[in-house]
Amino acid sequence: IEAQIVQRIHNFCFSRCNLTAAQADQLHAKYGSSIEGIRSTIWEPQQAAAIAQDPNNTLPISSMVVDKLRDFYESVYTDLDVSDLLAQQGPRSPSTTTGYTMLSPEEAQSIKDLEILRDILNAPSPNVHFALASNSPRQHVEKILHGLGLCNIPGLELFTPDCGHNQQERTKAMDESIKNTNSFPTKLRAKAFFGALLDQFSAAKELCLIDDSSTVLQAVETQTNMRTIQVSNKRSLLEAVGIALGWLDPDFAVDDCQYLKSKNVVDFDSFHRDTWASFLTETATMLQARSRAESLVVVDLGAGLLSMLRLMLGGHDHEDLPSLTSFLSQNMDALSKIDNIVYHAYEPNINLAPECIKILESLGFVQDTEAGVDSSKDFGSSTELLFYRQEQGGMPYMEVRLRLCDYTSMKDFGPSPDIILGCCFADLMEPNDLVQSTVQQFLAKPQHDQSYALAYFPITFCGTTQFLKPQPSTLSKAGVVIPSDAAAFAFYAKALQDRHGHNLDSSKLVQAMRSYGGQLLSRGNSNWNIVPSNNDEENYLWHAMMRFFGTTAAPELQKAGFDAQGWLQRARENKPTIQASNQDLLFRIPFVGREIQRHVEAASSSLSETFEEIQFTAPNKVSTVEKQTRSQTLGDTEVRIAGVCSLISSGTELKVFKGLFEDVALDVNIPSMEGERMTYPLTYGYSLVGHVVECGAAVADKENLIGKLVFAFAPHASQVVVDQSALQVVPDGVDPYDAIFLPSVETALSIVQDAHVRFGERIAVFGQGLIGLLVTAILGNMHSSIPTLTTVDSIPSRLAASTAMGSSQALLPDTVAQAAPFDVAIEVSGNSKALQTAIDMTVNHGRIIIASWYGNENVDLKLGMEFHRSHKSMIVSQVSEIPPALSGTWDKARRFALAWDLVKLIKPSKLLTKTAFVSQAQEMYTSLDNGDDIAVAFDLTARE
Numbered sequence: 002i003e004a005q006i007v008q009r010i011h012n013f014c015f016s017r018c019n020l021t022a023a024q025a026d027q028l029h030a031k032y033g034s035s036i037e038g039i040r041s042t043i044w045e046p047q048q049a050a051a052i053a054q055d056p057n058n059t060l061p062i063s064s065m066v067v068d069k070l071r072d073f074y075e076s077v078y079t080d081l082d083v084s085d086l087l088a089q090q091g092p093r094s095p096s097t098t099t100g101y102t103m104l105s106p107e108e109a110q111s112i113k114d115l116e117i118l119r120d121i122l123n124a125p126s127p128n129v130h131f132a133l134a135s136n137s138p139r140q141h142v143e144k145i146l147h148g149l150g151l152c153n154i155p156g157l158e159l160f161t162p163d164c165g166h167n168q169q170e171r172t173k174a175m176d177e178s179i180k181n182t183n184s185f186p187t188k189l190r191a192k193a194f195f196g197a198l199l200d201q202f203s204a205a206k207e208l209c210l211i212d213d214s215s216t217v218l219q220a221v222e223t224q225t226n227m228r229t230i231q232v233s234n235k236r237s238l239l240e241a242v243g244i245a246l247g248w249l250d251p252d253f254a255v256d257d258c259q260y261l262k263s264k265n266v267v268d269f270d271s272f273h274r275d276t277w278a279s280f281l282t283e284t285a286t287m288l289q290a291r292s293r294a295e296s297l298v299v300v301d302l303g304a305g306l307l308s309m310l311r312l313m314l315g316g317h318d319h320e321d322l323p324s325l326t327s328f329l330s331q332n333m334d335a336l337s338k339i340d341n342i343v344y345h346a347y348e349p350n351i352n353l354a355p356e357c358i359k360i361l362e363s364l365g366f367v368q369d370t371e372a373g374v375d376s377s378k379d380f381g382s383s384t385e386l387l388f389y390r391q392e393q394g395g396m397p398y399m400e401v402r403l404r405l406c407d408y409t410s411m412k413d414f415g416p417s418p419d420i421i422l423g424c425c426f427a428d429l430m431e432p433n434d435l436v437q438s439t440v441q442q443f444l445a446k447p448q449h450d451q452s453y454a455l456a457y458f459p460i461t462f463c464g465t466t467q468f469l470k471p472q473p474s475t476l477s478k479a480g481v482v483i484p485s486d487a488a489a490f491a492f493y494a495k496a497l498q499d500r501h502g503h504n505l506d507s508s509k510l511v512q513a514m515r516s517y518g519g520q521l522l523s524r525g526n527s528n529w530n531i532v533p534s535n536n537d538e539e540n541y542l543w544h545a546m547m548r549f550f551g552t553t554a555a556p557e558l559q560k561a562g563f564d565a566q567g568w569l570q571r572a573r574e575n576k577p578t579i580q581a582s583n584q585d586l587l588f589r590i591p592f593v594g595r596e597i598q599r600h601v602e603a604a605s606s607s608l609s610e611t612f613e614e615i616q617f618t619a620p621n622k623v624s625t626v627e628k629q630t631r632s633q634t635l636g637d638t639e640v641r642i643a644g645v646c647s648l649i650s651s652g653t654e655l656k657v658f659k660g661l662f663e664d665v666a667l668d669v670n671i672p673s674m675e676g677e678r679m680t681y682p683l684t685y686g687y688s689l690v691g692h693v694v695e696c697g698a699a700v701a702d703k704e705n706l707i708g709k710l711v712f713a714f715a716p717h718a719s720q721v722v723v724d725q726s727a728l729q730v731v732p733d734g735v736d737p738y739d740a741i742f743l744p745s746v747e748t749a750l751s752i753v754q755d756a757h758v759r760f761g762e763r764i765a766v767f768g769q770g771l772i773g774l775l776v777t778a779i780l781g782n783m784h785s786s787i788p789t790l791t792t793v794d795s796i797p798s799r800l801a802a803s804t805a806m807g808s809s810q811a812l813l814p815d816t817v818a819q820a821a822p823f824d825v826a827i828e829v830s831g832n833s834k835a836l837q838t839a840i841d842m843t844v845n846h847g848r849i850i851i852a853s854w855y856g857n858e859n860v861d862l863k864l865g866m867e868f869h870r871s872h873k874s875m876i877v878s879q880v881s882e883i884p885p886a887l888s889g890t891w892d893k894a895r896r897f898a899l900a901w902d903l904v905k906l907i908k909p910s911k912l913l914t915k916t917a918f919v920s921q922a923q924e925m926y927t928s929l930d931n932g933d934d935i936a937v938a939f940d941l942t943a944r945e
Contacts, residue, residue: 086148273525447592464505485810493554620660644941749775768830781807
């Protein structure tokens with residue numbers, strides 16, 4: 002459309018004024034529009050001279066400026082083809098970005114950014130008024146708005162040369178005296194163009210003009226009290242609007258290189274050390290299995306500033322994150338199987354190339370200019386730069402191929418990789434697309450005896466961000482709600498997912514990998530903690546993150562009716578630490594047609610001769626015991642299950658681990674535990690999923706049961722024998738790692754049923770361990786009937802998880818009073834102080850649900866006169882039985898059926914923070930007890 006207008010302006014200038022296209026463009030640059038330039042330099046001087054020579058005003062009207070202006074607008078804007086406005090644009094691919102996606106000027110024209118701007122215009126805050134100013138005539142502007150789907154913007158006022166600031170001014174402009182030089186004013190004549198609006202907003206800085214013309218902005222600053230913001234190739238329209246609304250700091254702009262440098266510093270501090278150690282060990286194991294020395298081929302899917310290459314070659318803090326080269330130098334069996342190393346670094350952001358070259362040179366690499374382009378040349382014509390380093394420090398010859406493109410665009414990759422890397426990358430793509438494209442691109446043609454590759458994805462964003470310490474919702478001076486930090490970041494996550502295509506659930510990546518035969522070897526938390534002013538890098542990253550919140554979360558908050566500016570301003574004043582939840586994930590993924598050998602093949606009916614079982618031997622002590630398979634004789638109604646995975650109960654089971662229990666029956670409602678006593682040594686656990694491999698003589702429908710994926714209330718072991726009544730067939734479509742959460746989900750469901758939440762009640766959940774998070778998730782799915790769902794915990798990572806599960810405000814204990822009182826308080830913390838706070842923060846006549854098991858601990862509570870007079874109800878919740886009030890309509894089967902539905906809905910495997918082997922049990926229980934993890938599962942299909 003702009004091209005049509007420019008062509009018509011050129012034609013008009015040539016036919017009416019004998020100006021070339023270049024001269025017309027020069028006038029546009031100098032005066033903000035070609036017509037303003039013609040008017041100021043040709044027509045008005047001509048008119049002034051004519052009037053001076055004709056004091057009696059006898060000249061015909063057609064010779065005057067106003068008619069020439071009408072002629073211009075009719076010639077240029079009549080019957081323009083605007084049909085292109087309705088053409089759908091393709092979605093942006095998040096895979097072409099590095100780290101957090103930011104809006105570039107090129108992206109500002111995309112359909113997604115148009116949607117954001119439309120939302121902002123449709124939901125202005127009470128103290129913001131939007132108007133549209135254009136040098137094009139009103140009819141054309143209205144046609145454009147129609148084509149963009151912006152017809153119903155509430156209160157949108159138009160300012161054009163032919164309409165003035167209202168209808169009266171429009172009529173006046175059309176009929177004005179031919180001698181008035183302000184007829185059809187453009188923005189360059191700001192006082193005439195904006196009219197009485199300048200008097201209406203007389204205070205300085207109350208009016209803000211966003212424009213792409215520096216000439217216009219300079220004139221407006223000279224003639225009026227408006228503040229101005231320029232749109233340019235470094236600042237998109239959306240960013241300019243964000244600055245005008247107070248969402249963005251006008252003095253801060255994100256530079257790609259500086260952002261990645263600051264991010265890498267935090268990345269290295271955040272890497273999960275155990276997962277990195279597993280990556281090193283698995284690499285050595287893979288190399289040792291080779292029959293001869295070959296190339297070690299590495300692929301970096303999103304190289305950025307080569308942070309993973311730097312880590313592999315140089316490590317970080319020496320022993321803290323040792324380099325791959327130093328690790329292999331101590332393992333000569335593995336090192337001897339490397340002939341050379343080839344590192345393929347994919348990075349589509351061509352602006353990073355000069356900095357990448359500097360980094361490679363600092364690492365001792367030399368550029369092969371014959372194979373690529375010289376660093377002093379333009380990179381636009383090249384897709385690959387080749388660098389090499391001779392043998393150094395005992396490490397073999399190494400090549401780095403810096404490929405300035407997306408990895409999916411390469412048609413001939415070459416030798417298949419041994420290692421696939423993606424730091425801060427895996428969350429930027431839909432999981433199935435990521436895995437499918439990786440397999441198709443790199444794993445379809447294995448070389449020689451390759452059977453699998455390692456895929457390592459550190460710093461994979463899990464979707465939750467928070468400020469420390471988090472703040473509750475408040476009211477602004479204008480009476481608009483400033484959202485809680487939890488609520489604001491929920492909108493931020495939704496925008497990342499819906500508008501930018503990010504995946505915020507790492508469990509989906511795990512499931513996608515399994516669909517292609519992949520096995521999760523290790524995972525661990527790698528949360529960012531970004532402290533403002535701690536050092537230059539973190540301070541820069543803090544401001545960059547605040548800018549991302551302004552461009553991504555603020556429009557969503559505005560649309561929902563919140564005070565987005567108030568939320569961001571509160572953060573700028575408090576300068577909280579920013580925590581983003583990440584996970585490091587390490588997979589073994591087979592080449593197409595190759596199989597990974599496992600100790601237990603889940604779907605097979607064959608059995609290994611031995612199996613592993615976890616035993617609790619003393620307080621804070623567990624061990625792994627190896628047993629003979631045939632030592633377990635099947636009873637008539639018993640089945641043998643080959644375990645796939647099992648879940649540690651973070652409540653009862655941790656009490657058993659710590660020895661905080663009484664000598665009573667383990668669980669009278671679980672047949673496999675009947676008669677078992679809580680005395681050391683003992684096996685314990687009740688969340689196991691596996692495949693049936695053998696059935697007793699009297700087992701019903703045993704032919705169809707063989708091979709089925711089942712859930713069993715059974716201890717942690719790679720094989721178990723249980724009564725048929727203690728298992729349930731896992732419904733179709735439920736992943737094994739979701740199915741192990743069934744008892745936890747049923748427990749949470751029982752607690753919610755005991756709470757008997759009514760429409761409109763204010764709810765607080767004290768304790769955001771596993772059960773508390775699942776309670777939050779169930780209540781979060783009732784959000785339409787619950788105005789506020791407050792969660793409380795002392796561990797920040799749990800508060801972050803509760804935001805993802807549906808909390809509207811996640812608070813530390815010392816700020817919960819600001820959100821009180823509550824109609825219902827649910828206590829699932831196992832902490833008597835939290836129980837006391839829950840009682841104190843509940844409104845009179847409210848309900849306190851006690852769902853914690855305190856074991857043999859003494860609990861001290863203050864239940865004085867205030868409590869005595871409060872008529873508060875304290876209800877004990879326990880999952881073993883259906884509550885009496887529900888026993889007439891509910892039974893265990895119905896509750897289990899609903900629990901399975903909730904498992905499908907919630908997909909609780911997203912809460913897993915570690916997956917480990919049975920042999921790592923001591924470490925896992927200790928980590929869970931220390932609060933380092935939320936949920937830990939055992940992989941029962943393989944041994945360490």
